[in-house]
Amino acid sequence: MQDELREIVRKLLADGAIEYFIGYCQGSEPHRVFPCFVTEESEVEKLVLGPLCLQNLSKYVLQARDLGGKVGVLVKGCDTRAVVELIKQHQLERDKVVVVGVPCQGQVDPRKLEQALGVPLERVTGVEDAGDEFTVTVDGKARKVGKEQVLRDKCFFCKHPMSFEYDYTLGDVVPFIIDAEKSEYAAVEALEELPVEERRAFWRKQFERCIRCNACREACYGCYCTECLFDRKVPRWLDRPPLPEENEIYHLIRAVHLAGRCIDCGECERVCPVRIPLSRLYKKVQKDIAELFGYEAGMELDTVPPLVNFDLDDQDPFM
Amino acid sequence: MVSSSGSLGNGFEPKILVFACNWCSYAGADLAGVSRLQMPANCRVIRVMCSARVRPEFVVKALSKGLDGVLVLGCHPGDCHYSEGNYFTRRRGLLLRKLLQYVGIEPERFQVRWVSASEGVKFAETVEQVTEQIKALGPKRPRSEVLPTEPGDS
Numbered sequence: 001m002q003d004e005l006r007e008i009v010r011k012l013l014a015d016g017a018i019e020y021f022i023g024y025c026q027g028s029e030p031h032r033v034f035p036c037f038v039t040e041e042s043e044v045e046k047l048v049l050g051p052l053c054l055q056n057l058s059k060y061v062l063q064a065r066d067l068g069g070k071v072g073v074l075v076k077g078c079d080t081r082a083v084v085e086l087i088k089q090h091q092l093e094r095d096k097v098v099v100v101g102v103p104c105q106g107q108v109d110p111r112k113l114e115q116a117l118g119v120p121l122e123r124v125t126g127v128e129d130a131g132d133e134f135t136v137t138v139d140g141k142a143r144k145v146g147k148e149q150v151l152r153d154k155c156f157f158c159k160h161p162m163s164f165e166y167d168y169t170l171g172d173v174v175p176f177i178i179d180a181e182k183s184e185y186a187a188v189e190a191l192e193e194l195p196v197e198e199r200r201a202f203w204r205k206q207f208e209r210c211i212r213c214n215a216c217r218e219a220c221y222g223c224y225c226t227e228c229l230f231d232r233k234v235p236r237w238l239d240r241p242p243l244p245e246e247n248e249i250y251h252l253i254r255a256v257h258l259a260g261r262c263i264d265c266g267e268c269e270r271v272c273p274v275r276i277p278l279s280r281l282y283k284k285v286q287k288d289i290a291e292l293f294g295y296e297a298g299m300e301l302d303t304v305p306p307l308v309n310f311d312l313d314d315q316d317p318f319m
Numbered sequence: 320m321v322s323s324s325g326s327l328g329n330g331f332e333p334k335i336l337v338f339a340c341n342w343c344s345y346a347g348a349d350l351a352g353v354s355r356l357q358m359p360a361n362c363r364v365i366r367v368m369c370s371a372r373v374r375p376e377f378v379v380k381a382l383s384k385g386l387d388g389v390l391v392l393g394c395h396p397g398d399c400h401y402s403e404g405n406y407f408t409r410r411r412g413l414l415l416r417k418l419l420q421y422v423g424i425e426p427e428r429f430q431v432r433w434v435s436a437s438e439g440v441k442f443a444e445t446v447e448q449v450t451e452q453i454k455a456l457g458p459k460r461p462r463s464e465v466l467p468t469e470p471g472d473s
Contacts, residue, residue: 192421196420197423199422203422229376248422256418288414293410307410307411310407312396312406318409318412
């Protein structure tokens with residue numbers, strides 16, 4: 001599949017169909033994969049593909065807005081939703097981007113992998129997909145790890161292992177079985193059932209840790225405003241010191257801004273240096289949107305997002 | 320920075336921020352005043368041109384900064400001066416209320432109501448009702464939880 005990808009990119013670059021291609025390359029350590037920009041045919045060999053390709057590359061496509069030509073991008077099924085959303089939100093024109101869809105067999109959560117293996121990740125030299133398991137190479141020896149143990153949380157409830165909006169595709173998904181007993185929103189529901197004081201205490205503890213490095217915002221495909229309101233001096237929405245109150249404002253405002261746009265790519269939580277369970281916050285908004293308005297972001301190109309639309313018969317608990 | 324003024328316990332007087340739409344609710348508030356209706360003095364009214372002008376940020380910031388409640392007042396659905404503004408408020412309000420509830424803010428602290436220009440009595444009743452509810456809840460942040468703020472940030 002990797003060779004197939006390289007072949008497609010080589011051809012695209014040779015034909016001059018794209019200015020550059022956004023894909024993944026080997027990072028500083030064997031278990032790390034970085035996003036990379038391939039501009040020359042000679043660089044095509046850098047491209048890699050595997051269960052450790054975690055980043056949502058759709059974020060980088062936005063740079064192509066000011067580009068004369070087109071740009072190619074590699075998307076997994078889940079990232080396709082970001083591309084669809086960007087087109088819907090008029091941030092991107094469909095003909096500006098060449099989408100190469102890859103079938104995704106599930107992504108590995110490095111933290112879970114480290115725990116499952118019981119060895120530092122530095123000793124892992126390769127992770128390969130093998131049906132219901134991953135073949136992990138540790139110190140040159142192959143070990144099998146079940147997918148249930150190491151898959152990213154979002155992969156358990158994957159709706160689109162295959163991208164559904166693409167120009168090129170690299171084959172089909174090989175079906176595999178994983179055990180996902182709980183519902184998609186189980187973590188949210190567990191929190192919803194707690195009394196209000198405990199919920200407040202829970203989130204306070206989370207927001208207290210936030211150092212406001214803005215990593216969640218930078219990694220988010222949906223944060224494309226030229227000037228973010230948090231960076232604005234007048235009016236100033238946030239005081240600079242990362243106090244719990246300020247952090248609460250930060251995260252709640254981000255949650256409402258992404259209402260109806262969050263595609264659950266999980267990047268915010270993945271990049272968080274203090275491991276705030278952000279997807280539990282965004283998932284809640286997603287759940288409400290699904291329940292109240294029957295809408296899911298990034299699924300179809302022609303549905304209208306719920307918050308820029310209304311229905312005369314919407315429920316009205318405010319009379 | 321705004322902080323809850325009242326002392327803890329029985330004498331607690333909440334501070335409530337009211338966003339009133341210029342065309343209906345603000346006129347309704349005016350009518351309540353002209354009619355000399357009695358109502359609690361806990362509300363601070365901000366006039367906005369439409370209830371849809373109230374961005375969720377306003378509410379989140381007000382509540383996080385220590386106000387005890389936020390009340391958004393708009394025209395009845397169908398009566399919006401701009402035809403459809405309050406339909407958007409309705410959707411957003413519902414969503415925001417659920418989110419605030421999720422992070423541990425009681426739903427009574429953020430309310431949306433429809434008050435028309437002729438409903439002076441309803442305005443007074445709403446204000447009274449909301450003030451009672453928030454009084455029962457107590458201050459937004461107990462004193463012990465208040466953290467030191469930046470110097471000059473008052």
